[in-house]
Amino acid sequence: MQSASAACVAGRLSTSASASITRKGRATQEDPLQWVELHTAIGGHGHCFPGASMPFGACQLSPDTFNDGWDWCSGYHISDTSIMGFSHTHLSGTGCGDLLDFLVMAGTGKAHTKPGSRENPDEGYRSRFDHADEHMEPGYYSVILKDYKVRAEMTVTDRAGIHRYTFPASDQAYLILDLQHGYGGGEGPVTSAELRQTAPDTLAGGHITDAWGKNRHAYFAMQVSKKPERIVFYKDDEETAAPAAGTDLTGKNIKAVLYFKTTANEVIHVKTGISGVSAENAQKNLTAEIPAWDFDKAQRAAKLAWRRQLSKIQIETANETHKKTFYSALYHMSLGPTRFDDVDGRYRGMDNEIHTLNPGEQNYTTFSLWDTYRAAHPAYTFIEQERVPQFVNTLIRMAEQSPDGMPIWPLHGRETGTMTGYHSAAVISEACVKNFPGIDWERAYKPMMKRAMDDDWRGLGWYRKLGYIPADKEEESVSKAFEYCYDDWAIAHVSKRLGKHDDAALLLKRSTSYRNYFDPSIGFMRPKLADGTWTTPFTPIEMGHKKDWRDYTESNPWQTTFAVQHDVAGLIALFGGTEPFITKLDGLFSAPSDLPPDAPPDIAGLVGQYAHGNEPSHHIAYMYVYAGAPHKTQSRVRSLLETMYAPTPDGMQGNEDVGQMSAWYILSSLGFYPVGATSGHYCLGSPLFDRAVVNLGGGRELKIEVHRTDPAHQFIQSFTLNGKRQDRVWFDHTEIAEGGSLVFEMGPEPNTTLGANPSSFPPSLDL
The missing domain is CATH 2.70.98.10 (Beta-galactosidase; Chain A, domain 5)
Known part of the structure; x- marks a missing residue:
């Protein structure tokens, strides 16, 4: 850490910051390649390759x-x-x-x-x-x-x-x-x-x-x-x-x-x-x-x-560890999805047939969608704006060609079916909300609605019929239902764009079905049986109510209780309001980090029962913003940035998952994160750097400036968006899509009034 006198401030750059001064006095960007540590995550359980x-x-x-x-x-x-x-x-x-x-x-x-x-x-x-x-x-x-x-x-x-x-x-x-x-x-x-x-x-x-x-x-x-x-x-x-x-x-x-x-x-x-x-x-x-x-x-x-890729985001900081971690993360986030077409435009489709792309089209594979819809794909909407339509059109072609329908985890022309939900719908819908061009939304809508409304697939029939998936009929029932809720909400945005208001209303209402799992007597989301009764016995760290299968996907009741990204206000209401919700959320981070013997190794990076090494937890630290306590988000996020990542072989908690672990760091270190990515809303956290510039393409830039007198200052005192001071601690993609500026004033103690008024809370369950 550096002292305030040495910090990078406007008009005065330190020699170790990500810019230098030429002899003519012009600022030139420092080569980001020197900060990439390819040793990062090639040990531990990071599962990365060095080549x-x-x-x-x-x-x-x-x-x-x-x-x-x-x-x-x-x-x-x-x-x-x-x-x-x-x-x-x-x-x-x-x-x-x-x-x-x-x-x-x-x-x-x-x-x-x-x-x-x-x-x-x-x-x-x-x-x-x-x-x-x-x-x-x-x-x-x-x-x-x-x-x-x-x-x-x-x-x-x-x-x-x-x-x-x-x-x-x-x-x-x-x-x-x-x-x-x-x-x-x-x-x-x-x-x-x-x-x-x-x-x-x-x-x-x-x-x-x-x-x-x-x-x-x-x-x-x-x-x-x-x-x-x-x-x-x-x-x-x-x-x-x-x-x-x-x-x-x-x-x-x-x-x-x-x-x-x-x-x-x-x-x-x-x-x-x-x-x-x-x-x-x-x-x-x-x-x-x-x-x-x-x-x-x-x-x-x-x-x-x-060099071009990593220069899409320029940061200034005197903390070289942060710099190495950031550019190593940006490197890893840029390794996938991967091209899967040839120079003549041909590619192998999900039907195992050979297809030919139209001029200008690209085809991709290696979509780790259960992971990457949360932060990696939102990050691509900033720095990969030319690729986003190519990603989305690839997913649409896959949905049309694959015998399995909507892509789950496609790999080199094959559907692995790995993980739950069908979050290709979330990625497609986010691009719709953010108004990306070159995508046929009617064409996209057809396979999404077929999965949502017709397919009897992995418990969806039960979900549509009962509003929940019986734990005695389907494995990982609770997590699957929660993820279907999210995908319903995501697709509803495309319904709205296409003027299909009845569809939108149905999907929006059904996306609140997660509430059927809440047991107010214990304050947890709990599996249900086909006869409508709760499973027994119950403990909040269990994997399932019996040994045949788990009721949760790489998570337990603690994590799944907070696995509501699209309707945080509705979740808060189940707890009886912001105060009891904050108490419960505090309890997640302070609970003993015990896990049962049958817990999967993916549940890693534990802080209490929060598991940063696995994706279902990634949005949770930001949920305080929806309850009027954003200073708790700021403190928690800064701690996670400092403790869950390092530019070393074992410096990543959990495996990288084709960019998602890195994307959390990239966005969070810049100062914001999408809790429900499809909405286009971003909640503020605690920015690490003195200054950052995100190249949005087409000459547009998102400029981030952070003022503080000590690098340890983690609490936002005030927030300015595009030159206008805000009483909220969130912003919408539309406000920065054509370029914009975020200015943070930081301090050593929380500003407990900023973002505390319910009128300033981020939207929930919105279309």
Whole structure:
């Protein structure tokens, strides 16, 4: 922390702030790349990967240290000391594992066809490595493979990756291509693979996998910069004849070893295009994006892309830890959703058919919607305004093409069905409320209403019939009902836009069905049985009323009682008013942090029974604003910003979930957060920085200025929006959509009158 005299204030910048002064006196932005710590969340339970990717890119070229187990969902964990190789697709911070397509490994000496174990790397093609030999920066990764004395480097374009291997002198240098490799351990998830040689220096093929995404198709084309002395093909780890020209080697376990003779420090490049359509399309992607053997050019382009991406938000602060945490979070938030189309506009749809985009369209995948609808997608509406319609139109196409209807957790043309609710509706509806162009709302409305009104899907029939889901009929019944309430409310906004007022009224009323779960005798949301009675016995930390299944999704009664984002005023009324509600909310944060033995590991980052490491808690600290006690929000949010994040391998509580954990930090550190994202309302918290500028695109900016005499001051004394002082501590997206300014005056003690009048509370249940 710095003293007031050293703080960055208007017209006077410290040398460590995110701007510098040129010789002509002009302020120039500091390069944000220097503050990104790619070590962040690659240990603990963060589930992030350290390798190279472009912003929202299809290719993630990264090392795999293991391909099974919860903490290896991204293929990497900092606890490991050996590397299996480098594959081209990775998930960022998910709680389930998949991908790790098309592993390449370099070596010298006798080539093994199996990776070997972490306990004994010598039994396979693994290599030991030291973390001190790793270098990570946005768009680039390198490491020394100690067992082979090979330096491995990699960088990427959107749909292709390029490796650079520097070999020692060897008569037995080699590269292994392993098509059996994937997430799932053992024999792996591959159900079929195909490999062909299309030129003396080029291999192509693909595989189909059954891991998290079932029947998932992935294809590649791989070219090496030096013609191999020979290529040996393997099927089921036995050497086999090379496939004849124009034919494929097929099976579940297909590999190839490319042999070379190398001189000291000789460089061999490998470039690989990927596709969800075909190997031929992977070659098109490769030819278009990496036409030459110029690793440095590709790396410079990736670095420039990341500099542009991370410069969309400029912050000023003397606290370097905050700066590293912020830009590392912005980096992680920019890794997904990921592109899932080819340079010719073709992509594999959710119906497993090949489709062609219209000119100007883009297709995406890896939507962790149960997580990201809360803060990541709202953040994209600030800094990714050109992508938002592309995201939404992708979700609409998915809803039309998928046999499962509205997207839940789509991955590479497959619906994983993971988590509850159908929050593609929330993301689509938020874009509608914020008036994004280029979206056919009638087209979007049809599949949303089919799910809301017709589909007998995961308890929706019970929800529509009874106003709740019986705990003896459906697992995770309470959480599912709450999330259907939110999605009903979200869709009602599109109903209103389209003039379908009867639909809007029905959905709005039904979105209050969460109230049927409130038991006033105990002050908690409680499961109900089909006969209308409460489940017994009940404890507020339970997972479910019986061992067959849970009644709550990665949460318990404490967290679920506050899982009402769209109607906080209605929830407060159930408790009898603001004072008892505040008392209950205080109790959440002060309760013992005990959990039963069957609690999922996702319930992490506990403060009392508040679990910051998992998304159902993310809005809760801001609920005090709706009860006239925003100073409690400010204190709590500042504490969470300081204690739940650090730019270190284990610096994230819970897994990243494709940007949601980071998005909470990004928005909260700027000073605001969307409790019910679809509404477009943002509640104020406690801004961390002295100044920030958010680039909204088109020359528009949101400017944030924070005045305080001590960095420790966390309480808002006054708030000015667009030059006008406010008596409220919230604002609406419409007020800053064309650019705007937020000015905070901070102090050491709460201003208990600001935002305390009920007339200044944020709206609830509004359309």
